[in-house]
Amino acid sequence: MREEALQAIQSAPDLETLQAVKTRYVGKSGLVTKELGTLGKLPPEERKRRGAEINAVRQAIDAALQGREAVLKRAALDAKLASEAVDVTLPGLPLPSGGLHPINRVYEDLIGIYERMGYVVVEGPEVEDEHHNFEALNVPWYHPARDLQDTFWLEDGRLLRTHTSPMQIRYMVDHEPPMKVVVRGKVYRYEATDATHEAMFHQLEGLVVGDGVSMADLKGTIAEMARGLYGPSAKVRFQPSYYPFVEPGADFAVWWDNPRGESKWLELGGCGMIHPNVFKAVDDLREVQGKPRVYGGKAGFAFGLGPERIAMLKYGIPDIRYFYANDPRVLGQFRGEL
Numbered sequence: 001m002r003e004e005a006l007q008a009i010q011s012a013p014d015l016e017t018l019q020a021v022k023t024r025y026v027g028k029s030g031l032v033t034k035e036l037g038t039l040g041k042l043p044p045e046e047r048k049r050r051g052a053e054i055n056a057v058r059q060a061i062d063a064a065l066q067g068r069e070a071v072l073k074r075a076a077l078d079a080k081l082a083s084e085a086v087d088v089t090l091p092g093l094p095l096p097s098g099g100l101h102p103i104n105r106v107y108e109d110l111i112g113i114y115e116r117m118g119y120v121v122v123e124g125p126e127v128e129d130e131h132h133n134f135e136a137l138n139v140p141w142y143h144p145a146r147d148l149q150d151t152f153w154l155e156d157g158r159l160l161r162t163h164t165s166p167m168q169i170r171y172m173v174d175h176e177p178p179m180k181v182v183v184r185g186k187v188y189r190y191e192a193t194d195a196t197h198e199a200m201f202h203q204l205e206g207l208v209v210g211d212g213v214s215m216a217d218l219k220g221t222i223a224e225m226a227r228g229l230y231g232p233s234a235k236v237r238f239q240p241s242y243y244p245f246v247e248p249g250a251d252f253a254v255w256w257d258n259p260r261g262e263s264k265w266l267e268l269g270g271c272g273m274i275h276p277n278v279f280k281a282v283d284d285l286r287e288v289q290g291k292p293r294v295y296g297g298k299a300g301f302a303f304g305l306g307p308e309r310i311a312m313l314k315y316g317i318p319d320i321r322y323f324y325a326n327d328p329r330v331l332g333q334f335r336g337e338l
């Protein structure tokens, strides 16, 4: 029985099995315990000998149980430690992160360029009144831009701004020259959408007013922007154009050595020298507010451009509607890019 018990103890694979072996041999009704119970029936001489014999077996079993229990406990602890070990040298799990929308990335580029040239960056209301959006910008009531087709009108007679130019008026009414400002923000046009037209898009408007500001300053500024965007090889082209709030007015395009070899003129926006009627409208508004008329005799230029066109080319996005469809397959490509 001794050998059999010791064998069972040594081969018990875990603490549970060991406990069962313990119960089987030295538990209340275990085999060794039962043997001890038989001692009473033996003659005294025999009882003494047999008692010592059984006690020796019991001691051997107890010792073996203790030894095996220590080994199994240790093994269980080691296994637990190993399974719960943390390898602090492993790289961390990447956290899901968002990213700047491609339009905002282009804005960041543009605004960085203008901030380096000393411009102030402002925003303005998207809900405008007719006076700021059209009238004060020398857009007469009969101008085609006033056509219901182009403008989202609100029930209260106000409208969603069709360009960022009304901020020229607001900024000049609130500030005295000299000034260098860029305006960023959304604009709205009531038109059918297609690959290059959206009902909502963005503009960056520039406004510079001072003494003796000239067309040459305007051209230099646009050229500086082009080089900032596309490097030192960038060239700009100006073509006469008509916007009621500038005279002369021009459209500008940019050319640069495109590494993909598909260089062509990129029509970016409109610009021109501020029309005297705009300065007059600003001074009229200032006068109503009790502010001095300060724009007579001043000169300035303005320009407006669309970051969508730059972003479509820069990121190879073929349809302007992709920017605002919230399709993760499109926007997910810009994740983590800040």
Ligand code: PHE
Pocket: 162, 163, 164, 165, 205, 243, 246, 249, 269, 270, 271, 272, 302, 303, 304, 305
């Ligand atoms: N506001 C004009 C547009 O939306 C762009 C422009 C701005 C033209 C400033 C000239 C000067 O088309």
